[in-house]
Amino acid sequence: MTSAVGHHHGPATGITRWLFTTNHKDIGSMYLIFSLLMFFIGGSMALVIRMELVEPGLQVVQPEFFNQMTTMHGLIMVFGAVMPAFVGLANWMVPLMIGAPDMALPRLNNFSFWLLPFAFFMLLSTLVMDGGAPDFGWTFYAPLSTTYAPPSVTFFIFAIHLAGVSSILGAINVIVTIMNMRAPTMSYMKMPLFVWTWLITAFLLVAVMPVLAGTVTMMLTDIHFGTSFFDAGGGGDPVLFQHLFWFFGHPEVYIMILPAFGIISQIVPTFSRKPLFGYASMVYATSSIALLSFTVWAHHMFTVGIPLVGELFFMYATMLISVPTGVKVFNWVATMFRGSMTFETPMLFAIAFIVLFTIGGFSGLMLAISPADFQYHDTYFVVAHFHYVLVPGAVFSIMAAAYYWMPKWTGNMYDEYLGKCHFWCSFVGLNLTFFPMHFVGLAGMPRRIPDYSIQFADFNLVSSLGGFLFGFSQLIFVLVVVKCVKGGKKAEAVVWEGAEGLEWQVPSPAPYHTFETPPEVK
Amino acid sequence: MKNSHEHYYVPSQSAWPIVATFALFFMAFGGGLLINYGSPLLLTAGVGLMAYIFYGWFSKVVEESHDGLYSVQMDNSFRLGMAWFIFSEVMFFAAFFGALFYIRTLAMPWLNGEGDHAMTHELLWPNFIGEWPLLNTPAATSSVPSGLPDPFHLPLINTVLLMLSSVTLTIAHHALKDNDRVKTIRWMAITLVLGVAFLIVQGIEYYEAYAHLGLTLESGIYGSTFFMLTGFHGIHVTLGSIILLVILIRLLKGHFSPDKHFGFEASAWYWHFVDVVWLGLFIFVYIV
Ligand code: HEM
Numbered sequence A: 001m002t003s004a005v006g007h008h009h010g011p012a013t014g015i016t017r018w019l020f021t022t023n024h025k026d027i028g029s030m031y032l033i034f035s036l037l038m039f040f041i042g043g044s045m046a047l048v049i050r051m052e053l054v055e056p057g058l059q060v061v062q063p064e065f066f067n068q069m070t071t072m073h074g075l076i077m078v079f080g081a082v083m084p085a086f087v088g089l090a091n092w093m094v095p096l097m098i099g100a101p102d103m104a105l106p107r108l109n110n111f112s113f114w115l116l117p118f119a120f121f122m123l124l125s126t127l128v129m130d131g132g133a134p135d136f137g138w139t140f141y142a143p144l145s146t147t148y149a150p151p152s153v154t155f156f157i158f159a160i161h162l163a164g165v166s167s168i169l170g171a172i173n174v175i176v177t178i179m180n181m182r183a184p185t186m187s188y189m190k191m192p193l194f195v196w197t198w199l200i201t202a203f204l205l206v207a208v209m210p211v212l213a214g215t216v217t218m219m220l221t222d223i224h225f226g227t228s229f230f231d232a233g234g235g236g237d238p239v240l241f242q243h244l245f246w247f248f249g250h251p252e253v254y255i256m257i258l259p260a261f262g263i264i265s266q267i268v269p270t271f272s273r274k275p276l277f278g279y280a281s282m283v284y285a286t287s288s289i290a291l292l293s294f295t296v297w298a299h300h301m302f303t304v305g306i307p308l309v310g311e312l313f314f315m316y317a318t319m320l321i322s323v324p325t326g327v328k329v330f331n332w333v334a335t336m337f338r339g340s341m342t343f344e345t346p347m348l349f350a351i352a353f354i355v356l357f358t359i360g361g362f363s364g365l366m367l368a369i370s371p372a373d374f375q376y377h378d379t380y381f382v383v384a385h386f387h388y389v390l391v392p393g394a395v396f397s398i399m400a401a402a403y404y405w406m407p408k409w410t411g412n413m414y415d416e417y418l419g420k421c422h423f424w425c426s427f428v429g430l431n432l433t434f435f436p437m438h439f440v441g442l443a444g445m446p447r448r449i450p451d452y453s454i455q456f457a458d459f460n461l462v463s464s465l466g467g468f469l470f471g472f473s474q475l476i477f478v479l480v481v482v483k484c485v486k487g488g489k490k491a492e493a494v495v496w497e498g499a500e501g502l503e504w505q506v507p508s509p510a511p512y513h514t515f516e517t518p519p520e521v522k
Numbered sequence B: 001m002k003n004s005h006e007h008y009y010v011p012s013q014s015a016w017p018i019v020a021t022f023a024l025f026f027m028a029f030g031g032g033l034l035i036n037y038g039s040p041l042l043l044t045a046g047v048g049l050m051a052y053i054f055y056g057w058f059s060k061v062v063e064e065s066h067d068g069l070y071s072v073q074m075d076n077s078f079r080l081g082m083a084w085f086i087f088s089e090v091m092f093f094a095a096f097f098g099a100l101f102y103i104r105t106l107a108m109p110w111l112n113g114e115g116d117h118a119m120t121h122e123l124l125w126p127n128f129i130g131e132w133p134l135l136n137t138p139a140a141t142s143s144v145p146s147g148l149p150d151p152f153h154l155p156l157i158n159t160v161l162l163m164l165s166s167v168t169l170t171i172a173h174h175a176l177k178d179n180d181r182v183k184t185i186r187w188m189a190i191t192l193v194l195g196v197a198f199l200i201v202q203g204i205e206y207y208e209a210y211a212h213l214g215l216t217l218e219s220g221i222y223g224s225t226f227f228m229l230t231g232f233h234g235i236h237v238t239l240g241s242i243i244l245l246v247i248l249i250r251l252l253k254g255h256f257s258p259d260k261h262f263g264f265e266a267s268a269w270y271w272h273f274v275d276v277v278w279l280g281l282f283i284f285v286y287i288v
């Protein structure tokens, strides 16, 4: 079943190129396109939410459907948009950055990717099932997701299984590639930071995705086979669900931010024309963030009724994480300090990342103060917090990476003017959307409710307008990508003046096969 | 090492992976259809297709390995891949062990009125007396088991069986390294027999639990943790036995050499992992 084409040839022609491919660049592109598609599907759900919240009262959708939208929006953005985008970037860039001919396990790589369209087809198909799609929030707390769930929850569970298998195998592939395929002279401490952060991310994935799989399996048997894991009447405990979920869930949020840290650490030095400040401390900071991330999960559960020692432990452990995070922000700023900076689109996104992610980090610190969290929990303040770390955090870093490496992928420069338009529209749109959420949250507006009290009306209108601005500005990005693939000013091998690293040693566009013999690393 | 970097084999195209994604999708969606609508068709098709793919895909890999396409570096990729895969399996079991420990050390005492003397006990089930093993559930809706499996009867037998199988497998491995094929095959066969015997004993145990003790999946949290932990372990032993069988067949066909036999080693790692999980089960599910 394997074709006889020797591996020094270019890509196969026709659809089989994509279906049967083992090439990391093809697979990387597919991941990226898939994630962009999911970004728009999840995004339109967000716009349904914002449409409903334009003014108090119920206008556009039924409350039941509103709940399905918040749930599906969260699930699709986390598992369908952000994670696959990072995996796509890893596929494209890790082999290029370490001087490897491809990913270590190429067929497994194809398998990991093609599971995703199936998983999300399955998840989306719940929208048309009897009883509707999952409506219990992306955190799917029991018993809402067990005793009171719609029948489609079975399909939701299996979709999570598929996406989980994809993530685990993808992560194993990344780890093996990095451990085993580096050019002979590239020691660990010479690896670019994007590679480092992905190595640690992949470790987190392999450690926590199986826990998620076990958790949804317990849900499945609770629902259909009479077990009582999350049912206190049978001696189980719904709070157990939350412990299991957040043992996965907190490392999961770092899975969505560590590769972003890596990207920013590549881009900031390039456009500051200075080497990264504190490379080693970046590596240690990332590692300690990853390790600590296993010890803080119950900061999501301060109000659930955990013992006082638990409140204290998880409060201090959470605050401890901001130390290595602060180290990173300091290093990026120190890298820019006295650099000869220029502000091309990737750099704009990167700088916005540093500023806005830090705002999200600060609101996180506020939430980490357990007594204060009793007030903030389950309000829009939490929504503001995690959107500040995820949108100008994770999503902006992905955009920055796309602009930064697009010339290497396509061989053409993107349209700088359109890129800047995209950036500024997104920047304004997202701040309009999410900044007011801090205020309504502190004033007590609960999250995940389709209606609200009239004193929140003005801020919500601003949020909705900002949301639409942000959503539609993403179409500019599509335009940029299409134009760049079609043509444009030819890119040189070293696209950016200050860029360093192996990926710039190959021509632009990167040939189908690169580094079949390993390069020399200085 | 430098030399090994020069020919990393990257298969140019392969249809196996995408067909495998179809199979897994059929299994997942088919599982949903079976559970929600009682239709087993798609699931069956998925399992069938998956079995075929396992056969085809692995045959292909074996063939490539025979054709000498794999370098030392490639071998190392397989090793690392397998090791991290086993780590992910460890974490899967950790979720269930975690659930067990949480229930025993936190949830049950709270239902009993401990903790910060919250109102859980008074408000929910004031008459509930929780002690492990928990047979009378708080809501008392499930049937009460009349007894529990005796750890020092069938489970002890199973412990001995699995421990022995790890030893015999190691003997087989050493024999392979010494290029003594007959001995390898003999000890491999014994390992497989021990594995199958384990499964039979577990079958008997399950039968007794259901038929005589009234201990089922539905007997509250004890039944839940008991059957899920031992059940998932049993599935892994089944899978491990199938892998051992394949390795045995390959040994009979003359595959593997004293210095190159990663397929053999991978199966052995997997088997030892299953073994260690059982030790955890024996201690924390049955004895303590
Ligand atoms: C300085 C670092 C951070 C701290 C101290 C922190 C702290 C917290 C706390 C205490 C909560 C719980 C709030 C509540 O439900 O009452 C929370 C929620 C959340 N955080 Fe963070 N966080 C930090 C960084 C991040 C990052 C980097 C991400 C993701 C990229 C993230 C994503 C989330 C998400 C998604 C939630 C909400 C989950 C939900 O309930 O739906 N956080 N954070």
Ligand SMILES: [Cu+2]
Binding pocket: A249, A250, A253, A296, A297, A299, A300
């Ligand atoms: Cu968290």
